[in-house]
Amino acid sequence: MRKPGCLVLFIIAIVLIISGLLIGPLAKSFIGEGVPEFIQVQQPHIELKPETIIHAGILPVTNTLLAALLTTVTLLLIFGLAARKMSIVPRGLQNLVEMIVEGLLSFAEGVAGKENGRRFFPLFATIFLFVIANAWLSLVPLFGAIGVEEHGTVLALFRGANTDINVPAALAIMSFIFVEYWGIRSVGFFPYMSKFVRISYFLPKNFKGIKSLGMNLVMGIIDLFVGAIELLSELIRLVSFTFRLFGNMTAGEILLLVSMFLIPWVFSDLFYGLELLVGLIQALIFGGLTLVFATMAVTPHGEEH
Amino acid sequence: MEAITRLFTELGINPPLLIAQLVNFSLLLVLMYLFGYKKILAMLDERSRRVKESMDRAEEVKIQAAKAETAFKEKVGEARAESQAIIKQAAQLGETLKEEARQEARKEAQSLLDRSRGEIQKERDESINALRREFADIAILAAEKVIEERLDKESNKKLLDKVLEESGWLKKE
Numbered sequence: 189m190r191k192p193g194c195l196v197l198f199i200i201a202i203v204l205i206i207s208g209l210l211i212g213p214l215a216k217s218f219i220g221e222g223v224p225e226f227i228q229v230q231q232p233h234i235e236l237k238p239e240t241i242i243h244a245g246i247l248p249v250t251n252t253l254l255a256a257l258l259t260t261v262t263l264l265l266i267f268g269l270a271a272r273k274m275s276i277v278p279r280g281l282q283n284l285v286e287m288i289v290e291g292l293l294s295f296a297e298g299v300a301g302k303e304n305g306r307r308f309f310p311l312f313a314t315i316f317l318f319v320i321a322n323a324w325l326s327l328v329p330l331f332g333a334i335g336v337e338e339h340g341t342v343l344a345l346f347r348g349a350n351t352d353i354n355v356p357a358a359l360a361i362m363s364f365i366f367v368e369y370w371g372i373r374s375v376g377f378f379p380y381m382s383k384f385v386r387i388s389y390f391l392p393k394n395f396k397g398i399k400s401l402g403m404n405l406v407m408g409i410i411d412l413f414v415g416a417i418e419l420l421s422e423l424i425r426l427v428s429f430t431f432r433l434f435g436n437m438t439a440g441e442i443l444l445l446v447s448m449f450l451i452p453w454v455f456s457d458l459f460y461g462l463e464l465l466v467g468l469i470q471a472l473i474f475g476g477l478t479l480v481f482a483t484m485a486v487t488p489h490g491e492e493h
Numbered sequence: 494m495e496a497i498t499r500l501f502t503e504l505g506i507n508p509p510l511l512i513a514q515l516v517n518f519s520l521l522l523v524l525m526y527l528f529g530y531k532k533i534l535a536m537l538d539e540r541s542r543r544v545k546e547s548m549d550r551a552e553e554v555k556i557q558a559a560k561a562e563t564a565f566k567e568k569v570g571e572a573r574a575e576s577q578a579i580i581k582q583a584a585q586l587g588e589t590l591k592e593e594a595r596q597e598a599r600k601e602a603q604s605l606l607d608r609s610r611g612e613i614q615k616e617r618d619e620s621i622n623a624l625r626r627e628f629a630d631i632a633i634l635a636a637e638k639v640i641e642e643r644l645d646k647e648s649n650k651k652l653l654d655k656v657l658e659e660s661g662w663l664k665k666e
Binding site: 236237238246247248250253256257260263264267268270271272274276285286289290293309310311313314317318352353354355357358359361362 | 503504505506507509510511513514515517518519520521522524525526528529530532533534536537539540543
């Protein structure tokens with residue numbers, strides 16, 4: 189606060205917050221309709237479902253699909269351009285991209301071990317980058333402000349792709365498919381399936397005489413039950429993956445909208461900072477959990493006992 | 494079942510859209526792998542390999558330098574010992590030469606002395622002879638004067654020699 193520039197900025201921020209308080213809906217309830225029309229903020233219209241821009245056959249092209257495509261193109265552009273002209277001594281964009289890849293690789297190797305980390309890296313990195321790029325792109329100013337008019341209503345052309353439940357669901361399905369594939373590839377089909385269908389106690393080779401028959405029967409039933417729970421948990425992961433990301437991102441979006449509506453202007457900046465962090469954390473959680481599940485799947489489960 | 498379907502539509506789950514997102518993500522995964530990760534990881538590996546290599550090389554160079562230094566020191570030590578030996582040898586040689594020169598000089602001096610001694614001897618003999626002759630002449634002259642008679646110079650001399658021989662005066666040698 190020594191420098192006059194700092195002080196000026198601080199005063200401007202305070203003035204903006206106070207004026208935001210005055211013209212927001214909070215003030216409206218106190219001073220009634222005294223606020224001029226043109227600076228009033230419209231009440232946000234919150235819609236869980238993404239809005240369809242146009243229909244292409246049976247595929248509704250939604251604003252979230254457009255945002256997902258934008259994210260894809262952005263990521264591919266950054267990485268493609270950086271990787272096109274690589275040199276031993278990195279320059280410019282290559283530095284950034286290498287830093288990202290190196291950080292993600294060391295994270296993956298830390299979680300899954302040296303060899304498996306390399307194997308899981310492409311999926312993990314793509315999930316992480318896709319989620320974080322979706323989250324951060326939707327925070328770019330004007331991202332949600334470009335609109336198209338349709339049937340008299342204005343629809344946003346882009347909307348954070350993570351807030352469309354189809355995107356987290358697609359990511360969860362990809363993660364699920366890869367985890368099961370890696371599990372089967374590493375452990376073998378029948379050993380992997382025996383994690384879910386536990387009938388080892390009923391096999392003839394484990395029959396240890398008539399005396400322990402009762403005990404075996406009880407253990408076998410418990411084991412069957414454990415297997416069923418394992419199977420269920422595998423499916424529940426899909427749901428938890430989907431709703432964790434969807435819920436967090438949608439909540440963030442709504443939080444921003446509401447904060448902008450309640451106290452317009454600078455107040456919502458705080459939540460922008462928060463949303464940056466949430467985007468990073470959610471990307472890390474989605475990728476990290478995929479890594480953990482993949483590591484668990486490729487470990488022969490005989491070792492767990 | 495109907496409740497689940499309603500939940501799905503309410504949340505916006507839409508099979509074509511879901512498939513589109515799956516395709517989009519798969520495409521992203523494949524393209525990122527082909528044009529991004531593969532090259533970048535290869536580059537990272539290459540760089541770490543090079544760093545390792547150059548570090549190994551540096552280590553090697555260091556070892557080699559140490560070896561070279563040891564060898565150099567050894568060589569220097571050898572050279573010093575050698576030079577010491579040469580100096581010693583030279584000193585010895587010098588000593589010998591000096592000794593020889595001294596010997597030579599002494600010999601030379603001896604011979605010079607001998608020669609001069611011989612010369613002196615000869616000179617002395619000659620002068621004695623000359624003296625004797627002179628003396629004989631004088632004696633003859635004196636005798637001539639005394640006897641006042643001119644004798645044959647030759648026979649006188651013989652006579653005188655004989656006298657001198659007999660008297661033993663001024664014996665030769």
